[in-house]
Amino acid sequence: MMLVFGVVAVILLVTALASGIVERFPLSFPLMFLGLKLVLGKQGFGANELGPHDQILEVTATLTLAPVLFLDAAQLQIKELGRRWLVPSLILGSGTALVISLGAVPLALLIGFGWxxxxxxxAILASTDPVVLREILRDHRIPRSVRQVLRIEAGMNDIVALPVILVLIAVATGDVGGGGQWVSFLLKLxxxxxxxxxAIGGVGAWFMRQLRNRWR
Incomplete structure (x- = not known):
């Protein structure tokens, strides 16, 4: 366990020190971490025995993903979004439904998955990973309008995809049965x-405004 934490600490330190270098090359940190996992995992030196469902990995992923999503939301230009609402709306609405269908139909017809x-x-494949897109969103060679749409889609597509996934999982597993349970489940969801x-976002925004006003 200590070896795992040591390896993670070294990787994070090297990542921070090399961030300026990486930004100059056609590489991204997710690809680098994937390569490190292959090198340090069972296929490589065997120094990292973490599995995909390991609790440490889940906690680490949650703690690192939350700030990424928060920063992406904080960087959204709401006024700009108001002027260009059509494309994000199409992407988050009919576009997401179309991508889910395009992913599901071949899996059902060609591979034999149940519907x-x-x-x-x-739905899982339709959800764009905001961490993977971060390098693209920082590339100023891409037009700002395109980066803005991608940032919105990556940060907000879970609003559409996650309820679909959870409802379908409930249907597949049969964990929710009866009208009353479905009503309770959908109300919570x-x-x-x-x-x-x-509510949490509102409190956080109020707290940030108070800090900003205090330190002006």
Missing amino acids: VIAFISG LVLGPAIGF
């Missing part, structure tokens, strides 16, 4: 969850 499992897989998210 529910196929649509779960399609579509009402209570977003309400808590908006």
Whole structure:
């Protein structure tokens, strides 16, 4: 366990020191981390025995992904979004549904997945990874309008894809049965969850404004 933490600490330190160099080359940190996993994992030196469902990995991923999503949301230009709302709306609405379907139909017809499992897989694949896109969003050679749309899609597509995934998982596993349980499940998913998210975001925004006003 200590070896794992030591390896992670060294990797993070080297990553921070080499960030300026990496930005000058056609590389991204997710690809570098993937390569390090192959080198240090069972296929390589065997120094890292973490599995995909290891609790340490899940906690680390959650703690690192949350700041990334927060920073992406903080960098959104709301006024600019208001003027260019059509493309993000299409991407998050019909565009996401189309991508889910395009991913699900081949899985069902060509590979033989059940339709529910196929649509779960399609919804998972339809969700753009904001971490992978970070290097693209920092590339100023790409027009600002394109980067803005990609940032919105990467940061907000889970609003569409995640409920679809959770509902389909509930259907596939049969964990939710009966009208009352479905009503409770959907209320928690579509009402209570977003309400808590908006409340936390509102408190965070208020706190940041207070800090900014205090230190002016």
